[in-house]
Amino acid sequence: MIQPRSINILLVEDNPADASLFRRVFWRLEQDTWKLVEVQTLDDAIATYNNYWSLSQEQQTFDVVLLDLGLPDATGLDTLKRFRAALPNAVVIVLTGLDDENLALQAVGEGAQDYLVKDQVTTQWLLRTIRFAIERQNLFNQLKYSEECARSALEREQELNHLKSSFVAMVSHEFRNPLGIVRNGMEIVRQLLPEALEPNVEKWFNQIESATDQLVYLVNDVLLLSQMQATNLRCTPIALDLEDFCSEIIETTSHSLDDRLHSIWFDKVGDSVTVSTDANLLWHICTNLLSNAIKYSPQGGVIQFGLIYQKEHVILRVQDPGIGISEETQRHLFESFYRGSNAKGIAGTGLGLVIVKRCVDVLQGEIQITSQLNVGTTVTVTLPLTCQPAPAPERSKLNGVS
Structure with a gap:
């Protein structure tokens, strides 16, 4: 039976007391379910995140980053901005010491999935916040992938339609001279032949002229429609x-x-x-x-x-x-x-x-x-x-x- 993989957490916290708080909370959870890695600076966080895939035995990445907004090398929302600039696909939950709704909204606006007030963290609240953040990011990734697939399919369809229109226009255009020659040739032959033709000859002439006219109508319509599809047809009143x-x-x-x-x-x-x-x-x-x-x-x-x-x-x-x-x-x-x-x-x-x-x-x-x-x-x-x-x-x- 395949065992579910653990959830990898990167804790970016320079305060020993706060880091110990989160360590104890994760200790109360099933230890095989979580892997916690701790760093104290923003630069170390970025470097650790980038290197974790190659260093971990299962070649995994971090599922969630718990990011304190007050670090030795970055403070406030600038911490989140710099981290997101370096790692735009990371799932980030910001940590703050203040229950500040305005700060939370700004953090979400800058790309964070959620925020936690450090002295209000409980085991169930932390667990719920992490799982919801991962689910929202997964949903976002699925929507982004679907959007990219739809855009790619649309671009391919537009390219194929353009190629089809260009090909049809080219082929239709090449019919014009031969059709003109056939039509003019029939008129010349009619003038050279006696006015009264044998019934079978008259029938053949009529059939050729009818078929030629039909091809002319087809070429006209195909050329016109291909021009309409290939160009942005506009009204010129x-x-x-x-x-x-x-x-x-x-x-x-x-x-x-x-x-x-x-x-x-x-x-x-x-x-x-x-x-x-x-x-x-x-x-x-x-x-x-x-x-x-x-x-x-x-x-x-x-x-x-x-x-x-x-x-x-x-x-x-x-x-x-x-x-x-x-x-x-x-x-x-x-x-x-x-x-x-x-x-x-x-x-x-x-x-x-x-x-x-x-x-x-x-x-x-x-x-x-x-x-x-x-x-x-x-x-x-x-x-x-x-x-x-x-x-x-x-x-x-x-x-x-x-």
Whole structure:
């Protein structure tokens, strides 16, 4: 059976009578449980503490130091300060001849675990004080270790995230030139071939163009998201006329998707006011929401795009009659690359709403999504009329593949 090790006590006391008092108190306790080492000066205390590990047979250190505040080479709180400066991890209980609560608080503030009034020491009180001091120090050490582990894990995670973002951005960037060559090459080949192609050839061309477009969208989204994660995205507000802004977005979205099978109805509610917000971030919000609404709606579907002015906010609402989003999928809407099971076969990256949410957060707004399977989805974005500018250097514009 393994015997519990003894508790090692360093008594720093120059008064023979006081030292004898503590010696007698420890003598009344089980002698195998305690090991008492006595010194009379601060310098000897520091030297003994440092050398005890190598000198003791079990290579142990002191569990507790009983430190008198009145020594030949140090007095008052300066004694504790000097000892703690030399041995910051030592468990210290200060000894004083005065029942001075203010002194005790100052000692604890300087790193002592507790204090004892020498002429009031009893066996049980000394035992309790020592054990509580050791337990508090052990708890402190555990908390410190946990904090260091958490900090180290956070630093590793941040480093990995930075490496991942840098790698994704680098790989995505390298796709841009090949994709541009493929796209331009397809346009040149189409111009050189007869207008009327055989059905199979036309089908192959369409498949290649569709796959190329899908890769372009993926690269754009990955590049944008990696830039958002790698940099501290900030709001750079400018004055905007939202009606003109939304009209331009509708025209651009319809043209970029070559959409002739859906209608976008735009509606404004409330008195128009100039809004101060980040046009680049707002552009990403609106284009992603409209393109999602078009992609997931049946042919002939009507997309409703609403602009609602309120006293201190403006609301952008996109409503579609599409396939809807299940309750399970709604719990993962803002997770990168996550797509619902009913979205299979529909082109998409699973990054659109992630980008939207990030942009909405930077603009100090809120996003709400309600949906029902086979009925449709409504996305409501509420933004302040004025986005507070960030006190930082101007960030680079987030561009995609043209």
